[in-house]
Amino acid sequence: MLTLTINGQLREVDAPEEMPLLWVLRDHLNLVGTKYGCGIAQCGVCTVHVGGKPVRSCQLAVGDVGTRAVVTIEGIGETPNGAKVQEAWMEIAVPQCGYCQAGQIMSATALLDSNPHPDDSDIDAAMAGNLCRCGTYIRIRRAIKNAADKSA
Ligand code: FES
Numbered sequence: 001m002l003t004l005t006i007n008g009q010l011r012e013v014d015a016p017e018e019m020p021l022l023w024v025l026r027d028h029l030n031l032v033g034t035k036y037g038c039g040i041a042q043c044g045v046c047t048v049h050v051g052g053k054p055v056r057s058c059q060l061a062v063g064d065v066g067t068r069a070v071v072t073i074e075g076i077g078e079t080p081n082g083a084k085v086q087e088a089w090m091e092i093a094v095p096q097c098g099y100c101q102a103g104q105i106m107s108a109t110a111l112l113d114s115n116p117h118p119d120d121s122d123i124d125a126a127m128a129g130n131l132c133r134c135g136t137y138i139r140i141r142r143a144i145k146n147a148a149d150k151s152a
C-alpha cells in the first residue's frame, strides 16, 4: 500500500510501484481531469505538479513520488496562481476541444510559480512541451499574461 499526498489530502493506494502516476490518478483515485495522450512524454496532456514542479505523469512511476505533494487539475484552483490562471482561461475562453487544457493550465501555473512576469520567450519555452491540436497557442499566451497581470 502506498500513501500519497494528492491535492492536500493523504490517499492510500493499492497499486504496483511501477505503475505510472497517471493511471493511479485516473484509475485508482478517479481524478480523471488529467488526460492520456501519447504516453511517451511528448504531448504534455498528463502534466501534474509533483513537489511543486510540472511533471509528465505518464512517465513517473508512482513508487518514485515518495513524500512529494502531488497537485492535479482538480486541486490547482486552490493555489494562488492556479486560481489566477483558471480565471484568465475563462475570461479569454482559451479551450477549443479542451482535451489538452488541463496540462496547459498545470504548466502555465508552474511557470507563474517560478516566474511571476514571463515574457513571450519565457512563455514559449515553458509551454513548448504542451501540444494543442486545436492551435489555441495564441490564447494560451494571452491568458498567461492576463494571469500574470493579476499578480501585479
Ligand atoms: S501522455 Fe504524458 S506526455 Fe503525452
Ligand code: FES
Pocket: 095, 096, 097, 098, 099, 100, 101, 131, 132, 133, 134, 135, 136
Ligand atoms: S483545445 Fe483541443 S487539443 Fe488543445
